Amino acid sequence: MDLDWSAQDLEFRDEVRTFFKDHLTDDIRAAGRLMTSVYADHEASMEWQAILHAKGWAAPAWPVEYGGCGWTVLQRYIFTRERVAAGAPPVSPMGIQMCGPAIIGHGTQAQKDYFLPRMLSGEHFWCQGYSEPESGSDLASLQMEALHDGDDLICTGTKIWTTHADVANWIFCLVRTTKSDKPQKGITFVLIDMTTPGISVRPIVSPSGEHIQNQVFFDQVRVPKANIVGQIDQGWTVAKYLLEFERGGVAYAPELQERLSRIEAYVREHPRGDAFEAKLAACRARLQVLEVLEFRVMSGHGDARLNAAGPSAMKVLGTEISQHITELALEAASSWGRSYQPDATRPGGHIHLPYASGLIGPELGAVAGAHYLNDRAGSIYAGSNEIQRGIIAKAALGL
Structure with a gap:
């Protein structure tokens, strides 16, 4: 494996470095330097995402046809290294780095056309509904129920440790649509508007005093089946695909x-x-x-x-x-x-x-x-x- 940078790599590095120098404000740099977790200050992160979006650099790993950069893996690595060195904060990973790739890989064309541009612009800010009080590392044991009702699912249950649910307007969730002999079967991946009636959010304050995590309650929340990503009862496939990005995508x-x-x-x-x-x-x-x-x-x-x-x-x-x-x-x-x-x-x-x-x-x-x-x-x-x-x-x- 050749670890030397090519002339093209160095040219790209200089382009990225110049962009950061010209567009990073002192406040955004401070937000990156003074982070206390993997999540940046929300307002600064959104401001930075808007700057990146205007440049076309908000989603480096996405395909070009969906608003990505068309960069190689090495270029994405260089971009990350220069971002960190410049003191810029990351954008929230829930949408662009996690839900976005899931929609690109398993969503319908209508879902791609609607959700991806709004994800890039920041109009939609996402949180993740995976863990439940009794289903954390054993994710397949989740119990949040989704009953069929015509063209809708009626969702009832709770999700916990939901990062930024207090500021998010969309959540991607795993729900149980069928009970089966194997826990991975009967799970569906669905996108839910956080303004839907029946959703409430309770803050969880961390030992450091910060309110980042939340518990989200769903009381007979009506969700269109058009918001299902992939196939009904086959959400475990989508979930595993997404987790590859969460664990090792950056x-x-x-x-x-x-x-x-x-x-x-x-x-x-x-x-x-x-x-x-x-x-x-x-x-x-x-x-x-x-x-x-x-x-x-x-x-x-x-x-x-x-x-x-x-x-x-x-x-x-x-x-x-x-x-x-x-x-x-x-x-x-x-x-x-x-x-x-x-x-x-x-x-x-x-x-x-x-x-x-x-x-x-x-x-x-x-x-x-x-x-x-x-x-x-x-x-x-x-x-x-x-x-x-x-x-x-x-x-x-x-x-």
């Missing part, structure tokens, strides 16, 4: 390298001793391993086992290294990392706990504590890392 390494670099820059001015320097070096080495894995998976040149297990391996390594980096940030910040000052950061949701106003100590310390708490979920969401290791064992090792 590269982890560029963002993690930037976060580690910030810690390294901090300890150059505030030394923490040789032992801590060794921890940083070990983490940098693990990141290089992850980056090479991502290159191999994205290039598509690996063997069949790597291609099958790659997204799961990326998810395991990416989330566990991310959690480790939050621990290193706390150690580097020392006592400053114990302060609770969310007003000095740009979290992905509103703060619901009382806090003192104003930055106390270094910026690293303000972000470290909240990011540590938020990142505990990284090894659980998108299928827990224990589940991913099972997939790797089966796909790569034949166990």
Whole structure:
């Protein structure tokens, strides 16, 4: 595998770098730099998406005919690396990176024509209705009921840990349309307007004090069958297709390298001793391993086992290294990392706990504590890392 950039790659990199320099405002950069989870400040993220959409760069991985860029996998990687280096926040992944590919891969032409342009523009902001109180990592055990009523489904049940349901106007859901001997059978993938009568949202405040997660209740919500993606009772196929994008559809390494670099820059001015320097070096080495894995998976040149297990391996390594980096940030910040000052950061949701106003100590310390708490979920969401290791064992090792 050739890791050298070609002249065309470098030309593309310079084009992207110039665009970021010309269009990123100080406020949007701050929102990217001061993120405390995988979700950026909502207002800043939407503003940035509008800028990208005007350029035609909102959905780099989509086919050109649906508003994508027509970029190669390597160009998308370069774009991600330059975005992180420039301090730009990501756009919300729920629509463009997850629901969008599901509609492109399994939706009708009418669904593509209606939903995809509104997803790109930000007119439709999406959330994901997968997990239920008794169905998390064992997603196939979900029980939210959808009864047939002519051209509609009548949906009743609840979804939990629903990110940004408080600001979303659409949700993609897995519902049970048929009870079967096998839990994966009888599940349907459906798109639901959040303004439909019978839907209510209850906030879940995280330990960091942020309101990002929610529980959503559906009380006999009427949904047109025209909003079913794929076939009735065959939603598990769509769900698995979507999860490939959630687990390994984007590269982890560029963002993690930037976060580690910030810690390294901090300890150059505030030394923490040789032992801590060794921890940083070990983490940098693990990141290089992850980056090479991502290159191999994205290039598509690996063997069949790597291609099958790659997204799961990326998810395991990416989330566990991310959690480790939050621990290193706390150690580097020392006592400053114990302060609770969310007003000095740009979290992905509103703060619901009382806090003192104003930055106390270094910026690293303000972000470290909240990011540590938020990142505990990284090894659980998108299928827990224990589940991913099972997939790797089966796909790569034949166990």
